[in-house]
Amino acid sequence: MDRLDNPPAICLTGLKKRYGTGDAAVDALKGVDMTIWPGEVVGLVGPSGSGKSTLLKCLGAVIEPTAGRMELAGEVIYDDAWKIPDLRALRRDRIGFVFQAPYLIPFLDVTDNVALLPMLAGQDNAAARKRALELLTALDVRHRAGAQVSQLSGGEQQRVAIARSLANHAPVILADEPTAPLDSERALTVVRILNDLARQYRTAIIVVTHDEKIIPTFKRIYHIRDGRTHEEAGEGRAI
Amino acid sequence: MINLAGRDVLHGWGKFLFTGIGLGLLIGATLTMAGVFRGMVDDGQVLIDNSGADLWVVQQGTLGPYAEPSSIRDDAWRGIAGIQGVAETGNAAYLTIQMAHAGKDTRVMIVGIEVDRPETGGRPGAPPYLTAGRPILQGHYEAIADERTGLALGERVKIRRHDYTVVGLTRRMVSSSGDPMIFVPLKDAQEIQFLKDNDALVNERARTAANPAFNRPGIPGLLEAAQASVSQARSVNTVLVRLAPGADAEAVAGEIQRWKRLTAYTKAQMEDILVAKLIATSAKQIGMFLVILAIVTAAIVAFIIYTMTLAKVREIAVLKLIGAKNRIIAGMILQQALALGVIGFLVGRIAAGLWGPAFPKYVLLLPQDALSGFAIVMTICALASSVAIRAALAIDPAEAIGG
Ligand SMILES: Nc1ncnc2c1ncn2[C@@H]1O[C@H](COP(=O)(O)OP(=O)(O)OP(=O)(O)O)[C@@H](O)[C@H]1O
Ligand SMILES: [Mg+2]
Numbered sequence: 149m150d151r152l153d154n155p156p157a158i159c160l161t162g163l164k165k166r167y168g169t170g171d172a173a174v175d176a177l178k179g180v181d182m183t184i185w186p187g188e189v190v191g192l193v194g195p196s197g198s199g200k201s202t203l204l205k206c207l208g209a210v211i212e213p214t215a216g217r218m219e220l221a222g223e224v225i226y227d228d229a230w231k232i233p234d235l236r237a238l239r240r241d242r243i244g245f246v247f248q249a250p251y252l253i254p255f256l257d258v259t260d261n262v263a264l265l266p267m268l269a270g271q272d273n274a275a276a277r278k279r280a281l282e283l284l285t286a287l288d289v290r291h292r293a294g295a296q297v298s299q300l301s302g303g304e305q306q307r308v309a310i311a312r313s314l315a316n317h318a319p320v321i322l323a324d325e326p327t328a329p330l331d332s333e334r335a336l337t338v339v340r341i342l343n344d345l346a347r348q349y350r351t352a353i354i355v356v357t358h359d360e361k362i363i364p365t366f367k368r369i370y371h372i373r374d375g376r377t378h379e380e381a382g383e384g385r386a387i
Numbered sequence: 388m389i390n391l392a393g394r395d396v397l398h399g400w401g402k403f404l405f406t407g408i409g410l411g412l413l414i415g416a417t418l419t420m421a422g423v424f425r426g427m428v429d430d431g432q433v434l435i436d437n438s439g440a441d442l443w444v445v446q447q448g449t450l451g452p453y454a455e456p457s458s459i460r461d462d463a464w465r466g467i468a469g470i471q472g473v474a475e476t477g478n479a480a481y482l483t484i485q486m487a488h489a490g491k492d493t494r495v496m497i498v499g500i501e502v503d504r505p506e507t508g509g510r511p512g513a514p515p516y517l518t519a520g521r522p523i524l525q526g527h528y529e530a531i532a533d534e535r536t537g538l539a540l541g542e543r544v545k546i547r548r549h550d551y552t553v554v555g556l557t558r559r560m561v562s563s564s565g566d567p568m569i570f571v572p573l574k575d576a577q578e579i580q581f582l583k584d585n586d587a588l589v590n591e592r593a594r595t596a597a598n599p600a601f602n603r604p605g606i607p608g609l610l611e612a613a614q615a616s617v618s619q620a621r622s623v624n625t626v627l628v629r630l631a632p633g634a635d636a637e638a639v640a641g642e643i644q645r646w647k648r649l650t651a652y653t654k655a656q657m658e659d660i661l662v663a664k665l666i667a668t669s670a671k672q673i674g675m676f677l678v679i680l681a682i683v684t685a686a687i688v689a690f691i692i693y694t695m696t697l698a699k700v701r702e703i704a705v706l707k708l709i710g711a712k713n714r715i716i717a718g719m720i721l722q723q724a725l726a727l728g729v730i731g732f733l734v735g736r737i738a739a740g741l742w743g744p745a746f747p748k749y750v751l752l753l754p755q756d757a758l759s760g761f762a763i764v765m766t767i768c769a770l771a772s773s774v775a776i777r778a779a780l781a782i783d784p785a786e787a788i789g790g
Contacts, residue, residue: 201788201789204788205785205788208708208788210708210784210785210788211785236707236710236711236712237710238710239708239709239710239784240709240710240711241710245708245709245787245788247787247788247789248789249789251701251702251704251705251787252705253702253705253706254398254702255391255394255395255397255398255399255702256389256391256394260389260394263389264389264709265709265710267388267389268388268709268710268711268712268715269710273388273389312709324788
């Protein structure tokens, strides 16, 4: 199984993040350890202001941590300083982002919103659109492929956003409250989709959530409080 | 790769087009301003070319007859005609008056020309071509009018004391300040220009009559002779000289100056007076205006592009988050700025072409001005977009994620 022949998809050791300096400094992460394997969907829960979003942003190379170590699939990307030169290429090729509000590009149609990622990575338009349509089919929004973003429902937008996060075969997906704007049925659908994708593509997925309905679905949960994490077994309830 | 700039513009094309049209009207105003300047230069050029003269002989030490008043005796031409290299001379008198016609007050330039030789196309000073009618044949009270005066063939028009019949029409005959010309026989023009009005005449006659010097006993007719001599106009503004083929203008001009106590200008010198000296202040005025319009255009384009970019902060943050390079983001903004410039320029050029003819003075839109205008607009747009590009590149991809 993966744990034997593959390195963890994500491995954090002693990750720290301090916002600001001096009196105004906030220690959002005070030493986070975390290991996530390919194909796993892990919950990240904690009270407001506990550092969940901060953790995802560090992991997604959107903000710079203050100290610690981050590894992606065995490669050290941060060790008290960035270890790779092109963070945008890292985000483009190896991280998928899904947010609470599914920020799609309003002036592109559904297909091109998804196809944009492979295009940015250098694929030609036809191949990128083919990939986009495959993903839209997998996420059951194929019928909306030509629509404008503004014409989609919240759940459809969220599924398009997930399709986009997968478009470059990213081994890691970071989802920050992806179900917040959805009703419980749709929320569970999104979680089921994420679980299916993790199994199918061996993607490691971290889902930040407050949502009581979906917390029982995780097999493993990281609790974060006051900038530190501790791991817990979840119920792993089937959906 | 899809064209993000194009997609964004198409998504909100109405707003973009509207903005482009607004910008276009501003650019149109700028192009028109340049056209006004070109028109002024062209008016001067046309004035020189259409006079049919190679030399202008004027009162010594003046920049006459267009830029300064000049008065020389109307028989000065005799001496000039004798000089080697002079083919033909023509007395000419110019004066600008306000003419009431068809209920409108028009400013016109009255040009007095010698009309003794209509069969050879007239002496220098006569209009070189007519669009309708015939040359002036009578020594009095006939006129050839520029079409812009609004006069029609056969129409009678009152200039000062007399009525004139319009016997011919001509085109693009304007003074250096763009007023349309009316050609009349020299004698009539002299009368209009140099004769005093009736009251002044009566006053002067009474004064002369009361002068005991003119009333000496035993010299009959002295008073009458004196009266006639003061009331007769004997001056013109310039003698226009046409040179014999092969004659050197500079040399002939030098000859005239040496012997006749007059000043003579060649075509090149006249051009310098009209184009460089006479309209120099206006040219600076317009130049100043063009500079301000360029700055205003730059400020507006910068503001528009900046606002358009700020409205896309979230999209740009998402683009950065999913790995778009700065080049792609900067390219998107730059392309939109240039597209705005293209729309603006096209609208401006069309607008200037439409409203140009409605201007009271000649507006000359030169293709080379349009071309440099286009280059300037594109440069301004590119420079103006740099403000927005800097703002866009400073956007934090974390903004796409929020809390
Ligand atoms: N850009 C920032 N500058 C300064 N402090 C920040 C910044 N972003 C977050 N913080 C602080 O860091 C701490 C962690 O914030 P974070 O957004 O990670 O919390 P969270 O767990 O995502 O909360 P929520 O559930 O409300 O989204 C908070 O105290 C917050 O105020
Ligand atoms: Mg948060």
